[in-house]
Amino acid sequence: MKRYLENVRSRMPLIHNITNYVTVNDCANILLACGASPIMADDQNEVEEITGICGGLNINIGTLNSRTIESMLKAGKKANQLGHPVVLDPVGAGASRLRTETAFRIMQNIKLDVVRGNISEIKALAGCASTTQGVDANIADKITEDNLDETVRFAKAFAEKMAVVVAITGAIDIVCNRQTVYVIRNGHPMMAAITGSGCQLSAMIAAYITANPQSVLKATAAAVCAMGLAGECAFSRMSNLDGNSSYRNYIIDSIYNMTPEQLDKGAKYEVR
Amino acid sequence: MKRYLENVRSRMPLIHNITNYVTVNDCANILLACGASPIMADDQNEVEEITGICGGLNINIGTLNSRTIESMLKAGKKANQLGHPVVLDPVGAGASRLRTETAFRIMQNIKLDVVRGNISEIKALAGCASTTQGVDANIADKITEDNLDETVRFAKAFAEKMAVVVAITGAIDIVCNRQTVYVIRNGHPMMAAITGSGCQLSAMIAAYITANPQSVLKATAAAVCAMGLAGECAFSRMSNLDGNSSYRNYIIDSIYNMTPEQLDKGAKYEVR
Amino acid sequence: MKRYLENVRSRMPLIHNITNYVTVNDCANILLACGASPIMADDQNEVEEITGICGGLNINIGTLNSRTIESMLKAGKKANQLGHPVVLDPVGAGASRLRTETAFRIMQNIKLDVVRGNISEIKALAGCASTTQGVDANIADKITEDNLDETVRFAKAFAEKMAVVVAITGAIDIVCNRQTVYVIRNGHPMMAAITGSGCQLSAMIAAYITANPQSVLKATAAAVCAMGLAGECAFSRMSNLDGNSSYRNYIIDSIYNMTPEQLDKGAKYEVR
Numbered sequence: 001m002k003r004y005l006e007n008v009r010s011r012m013p014l015i016h017n018i019t020n021y022v023t024v025n026d027c028a029n030i031l032l033a034c035g036a037s038p039i040m041a042d043d044q045n046e047v048e049e050i051t052g053i054c055g056g057l058n059i060n061i062g063t064l065n066s067r068t069i070e071s072m073l074k075a076g077k078k079a080n081q082l083g084h085p086v087v088l089d090p091v092g093a094g095a096s097r098l099r100t101e102t103a104f105r106i107m108q109n110i111k112l113d114v115v116r117g118n119i120s121e122i123k124a125l126a127g128c129a130s131t132t133q134g135v136d137a138n139i140a141d142k143i144t145e146d147n148l149d150e151t152v153r154f155a156k157a158f159a160e161k162m163a164v165v166v167a168i169t170g171a172i173d174i175v176c177n178r179q180t181v182y183v184i185r186n187g188h189p190m191m192a193a194i195t196g197s198g199c200q201l202s203a204m205i206a207a208y209i210t211a212n213p214q215s216v217l218k219a220t221a222a223a224v225c226a227m228g229l230a231g232e233c234a235f236s237r238m239s240n241l242d243g244n245s246s247y248r249n250y251i252i253d254s255i256y257n258m259t260p261e262q263l264d265k266g267a268k269y270e271v272r
Numbered sequence: 273m274k275r276y277l278e279n280v281r282s283r284m285p286l287i288h289n290i291t292n293y294v295t296v297n298d299c300a301n302i303l304l305a306c307g308a309s310p311i312m313a314d315d316q317n318e319v320e321e322i323t324g325i326c327g328g329l330n331i332n333i334g335t336l337n338s339r340t341i342e343s344m345l346k347a348g349k350k351a352n353q354l355g356h357p358v359v360l361d362p363v364g365a366g367a368s369r370l371r372t373e374t375a376f377r378i379m380q381n382i383k384l385d386v387v388r389g390n391i392s393e394i395k396a397l398a399g400c401a402s403t404t405q406g407v408d409a410n411i412a413d414k415i416t417e418d419n420l421d422e423t424v425r426f427a428k429a430f431a432e433k434m435a436v437v438v439a440i441t442g443a444i445d446i447v448c449n450r451q452t453v454y455v456i457r458n459g460h461p462m463m464a465a466i467t468g469s470g471c472q473l474s475a476m477i478a479a480y481i482t483a484n485p486q487s488v489l490k491a492t493a494a495a496v497c498a499m500g501l502a503g504e505c506a507f508s509r510m511s512n513l514d515g516n517s518s519y520r521n522y523i524i525d526s527i528y529n530m531t532p533e534q535l536d537k538g539a540k541y542e543v544r
Numbered sequence: 545m546k547r548y549l550e551n552v553r554s555r556m557p558l559i560h561n562i563t564n565y566v567t568v569n570d571c572a573n574i575l576l577a578c579g580a581s582p583i584m585a586d587d588q589n590e591v592e593e594i595t596g597i598c599g600g601l602n603i604n605i606g607t608l609n610s611r612t613i614e615s616m617l618k619a620g621k622k623a624n625q626l627g628h629p630v631v632l633d634p635v636g637a638g639a640s641r642l643r644t645e646t647a648f649r650i651m652q653n654i655k656l657d658v659v660r661g662n663i664s665e666i667k668a669l670a671g672c673a674s675t676t677q678g679v680d681a682n683i684a685d686k687i688t689e690d691n692l693d694e695t696v697r698f699a700k701a702f703a704e705k706m707a708v709v710v711a712i713t714g715a716i717d718i719v720c721n722r723q724t725v726y727v728i729r730n731g732h733p734m735m736a737a738i739t740g741s742g743c744q745l746s747a748m749i750a751a752y753i754t755a756n757p758q759s760v761l762k763a764t765a766a767a768v769c770a771m772g773l774a775g776e777c778a779f780s781r782m783s784n785l786d787g788n789s790s791y792r793n794y795i796i797d798s799i800y801n802m803t804p805e806q807l808d809k810g811a812k813y814e815v816r
Contacts, residue, residue: 021293021565022300022312028566028739033788038739039636039679040566043609046640053639065315065339067609092311095325096318135311193528195300195310237785241509243528244305245521249789256737256787293565294572294584337587337611364583367597368590407583465800467572467582513781515800516577517793 001267002260004212004222009035009260013210016054016079017203018042018072020062020091023196026252027058027203033256034226036207042068047075056084056210058203059110061102062091062135069102076110085113085209085216089202092135093117094124107162113209114220116167116202119143119151126158136192143170152181152272165217167205167224169198175221181272182221186228188235193244197251201227204255225267230254232266273539274532276484276494281307281532285482288326288351289475290314290344292334292363295468298524299330299475305528306498308479314340319347328356328482330475331382333374334363334407341374348382357385357481357488361474364407365389366396379434385481386492388439388474391415391423398430408464415442424453424544437489439477439496441470447493453544454493458500460507465516469523473499476527497539502526504538545811546804548756548766553579553804557754560598560623561747562586562616564606564635567740570796571602571747577800578770580751586612591619600628600754602747603654605646606635606679613646620654629657629753629760633746636679637661638668651706657753658764660711660746663687663695670702680736687714696725696816709761711749711768713742719765725816726765730772732779737788741795745771748799769811774798776810 014037019027024040031038041050044067051057057079059072079086088110090103103125106112115125118137143151152174159166160178168174173184191197205223212219234250242250286309291299296312303310313322316339323329329351331344351358360382362375375397378384387397390409415423424446431438432450440446445456463469477495484491506522514522558581563571568584575582585594588611595601601623603616623630632654634647647669650656659669662681687695696718703710704722712718717728735741749767756763778794786794 020312022296024566025297025569025739029789029792032737032739037680038566039639040564040607041636041640042607043642045610046642049640049642063312063314066317092313092322095311096313096321098315098318098321136309193304195297195304241522241525241529243525245301245524245528248301249521249793250785252789253785253787256789257785292584294568297569335584335586338589364585364594367583368585368593370587370590370593408581465576467569467576513794513797513801515797517573517796517800520573521793 001222001225002264004208004215004219005226005260005263007211008207011211012037013055013207014039014053015056015058015203015206015210016041016051016075017058018047018068018075019058019060019199022062023199026196026200026248029252030200030255031203031207033252034204034207042071044071044074047071048078051075051078051084052082056206057086058206059086059106060089060091060199060202061099062199064099064102072106073109076106080111085206085213086110087114087116087202087206088112089199090115090117090121090125093121100124112164113216114165114167114205115162116169116205118170118198119168122158122166122168137170143172148172156181165220167220169201169224173224173228175217175224177217180217182269183272184221184224184228185268186225186232188231190235190247191231194248221269225269226255226258226263229263229266230258273494273497274536276480276487276491277498277532277535279483280479283483284309285327285479286311286325287328287330287475287478287482288313288323288347289330290319290340290347291330291332291471294334295471298468298472301524302472302527303475303479305524306476306479314343316343316346319343320350323347323350323356324354328478329358330478331358331378332361332363332471332474333371334471336371336374344378345381348378352383357478357485358382359386359388359474359478360384361471362387362389362393362397365393372396384436385488386437386439386477387434388441388477390442390470391440394430394438394440409442415440415444420444428453437492439492441473441496445496445500447489447496449489452489454541455544456493456496456500457540458497458504460503462507462519463503466520493541497541498527498530498535501535501538502530545766545769546808548752548759548763549770549804549807551755552751555755556581557599557751558583558597559600559602559747559750559754560585560595560619561602562591562612562619563602563604563743566606567743570740570744573796574744574799575747575751577796578748578751586615588615588618591615592622595619595622595628596626600750601630602750603630603650604633604635604743604746605643606743608643608646616650617653620650624655629750629757630654631658631660631746631750632656633743634659634661634665634669637665644668656708657760658709658711658749659706660713660749662742663712663714666702666710666712681714687712687716692716700725709764711764713745713768717768717772719761719768721761724761726813727816728765728768728772729812730769730776732775734779734791735775738792765813769813770799770802770807773807773810774802
């Protein structure tokens with residue numbers, strides 16, 4: 001895992017983010033924390049140029065609107081032309097037709113490298129019957145040891161059909177392409193008590209795969225391990241008075257302070 | 273007060289927020305802190321569906337624009353159809369015609385359950401001569417022990433005329449319907465030194481009344497007490513080096529850690 | 545330097561910000577921290593009125609779009625009519641034609657008091673060949689002791705041509721009009737690891753010059769010293785576990801706690 005983080009820190013990829021206004025500041029700070037640089041730009045008249053000066057693109061459909069949807073498509077096409085990696089975070093896919101259809105439009109029109117979402121969002125994209133409850137995964141959908149095998153099969157089928165690396169994050173994380181699966185057991189339940197841990201991870205995945213273009217699957221798994229490990233480190237420093245707001249800061253702090261060695265040692269994954 | 277918080281934690285209401293981009297992240301985190309779940313969505317093509325999957329709606333007109341105003345109205349009408357509770361936070365009403373008129377349009381077209389603002393904003397909505405100075409209450413308007421009786425009469429008249437529960441927050445908070453008044457003396461002056469404590473409270477009121485639909489007045493008073501108490505708890509842990517940014521985190525942390533018993537014990541209110 | 549901070553605290557200027565959604569919350573909190581009040585409003589139908597009730601205007605083109613560009617121009621013209629000071633932060637000028645041209649449109653149509661940017665952005669505005677790499681200064685552009693004299697000459701020429709005070713911030717900060725230059729050596733390299741320290745400084749400059757209308761150059765220099773000093777103070781309280789997210793909070797906290805005496809004592813500048 002180590003080398004993928006080392007490459008982010010040494011190559012300092014510049015990431016273009018078209019993302020929601022809820023968690024945008026955290027996305028910018030976590031990109032800086034991991035060694036990358038953020039730029040946020042969502043106007044149709046500049047997104048292609050901004051994508052052009054960046055190394056990778058992170059598209060997040062939370063708080064999407066008709067204006068920004070067009071920008072996402074333009075930026076994505078430009079990134080494809082330039083051979084830049086593209087991450088899609090389909091926030092709330094399944095919660096509204098607009099979100100589901102926008103995610104489909106993006107998947108149909110843009111070659112994506114990684115799609116990261118919770119299980120409800122990915123099921124919605126796969127055309128499953130799951131109804132996303134807001135931006136969090138349905139309880140019925142949650143990945144557990146009991147349904148892990150089934151979820152892994154689903155994830156591989158999705159990855160194959162869409163020709164992407166898929167990262168399904170939750171209590172257990174699954175990162176896979178059509179052949180190889182990383183089952184990741186980093187993280188802490190308290191991560192569900194802050195807004196934007198998923199958005200932050202998607203931004204960080206964009207940084208990892210931009211810095212490691214030959215190893216998209218492994219770099220994505222490394223980013224997922226790093227985020228989960230940061231959630232663990234952050235929890236371990238919580239005082240009795242600290243709550244979710246301090247925890248949010250501590251997670252970003254942990255990404256900032258994470259050494260390649262720490263990631264190697266702390267990453268808990270199995271390859272299937 | 274206790275049961276209202278307990279119900280938020282056990283029922284975990286999903287709250288649709290159409291809110292400003294200044295304090296939106298804090299609103300999301302405080303909703304998670306109190307036990308609710310946030311979703312932010314403001315595009316006309318999805319707000320009705322999003323309202324449909326949520327339990328309550330929080331409309332906040334800070335950084336409103338022509339696009340989001342229509343979304344507020346659409347979402348509000350849908351919430352009314354579904355019988356979902358609706359909170360209005362008329363940020364900056366009185367500071368511009370657009371804000372005042374938008375607040376009026378919302379009040380005329382949507383049945384609101386709670387309106388929460390500072391005294392200047394509520395006076396502007398009542399058609400008083402107050403000129404809101406930005407997003408903070410005018411000094412001349414501030415609620416003090418001297419003008420409390422008068423302000424209580426004003427609040428009750430406003431609540432009756434608008435058929436809402438009104439929450440006027442400041443150094444002393446007033447929560448009332450046309451008959452019953454809660455005068456609340458929780459809080460700390462330093463809360464005025466952070467942006468968004470009012471926005472956060474409005475979001476939290478939406479969570480409290482959604483989880484306690486039969487007790488809108490009392491649940492609103494409980495949320496106001498909880499916010500004020502969090503301001504007190506947060507202040508008590510401040511170090512010499514901490515300032516308003518740490519204080520902001522500590523307030524959300526305090527909401528996260530607040531037990532029903534703590535709220536019962538710490539709530540300082542009289543019923544008139 | 546002392547008196548400029550004292551005036552912010554005693555006059556409590558209300559600052560209208562049309563700014564990006566990435567760092568807007570930090571801008572609001574740092575304005576409160578220094579003693580000013582923020583209001584954010586970007587709809588064309590209200591910006592003139594909002595500017596009218598404020599004392600100063602801060603225009604920041606990060607995440608600009610066609611809707612907000614018009615609002616920036618309207619608000620700027622109104623501020624000019626009223627004789628209110630105006631600050632421009634040309635975030636990312638040089639990174640896209642839209643940003644560069646918008647900055648030019650603003651400079652041509654609005655009388656600005658202060659332009660604050662990094663060296664790459666200011667070079668782009670001066671028509672130099674610098675290509676801005678995202679929102680951070682190019683390494684090739686960085687201000688060092690070696691190129692300081694040259695950069696000072698450039699800054700003075702820019703200030704004269706544009707008839708503004710220019711603040712070029714980086715490892716060494718330069719604040720000047722056509723005649724007088726402040727070379728400021730406050731700050732800490734870690735400030736580059738958080739998003740928005742520049743945006744926050746621009747907002748704070750707006751507060752300082754609004755509270756000190758007769759001393760725009762000196763008040764700008766004082767704000768730049770204050771921000772750099774806050775970066776130093778914040779760094780000095782970092783624990784081993786703290787990272788860029790805690791650092792962000794500590795910077796705002798340091799501005800909140802900064803006394804006029806502390807600023808006087810800590811400001812490191814020479815006047816040329």
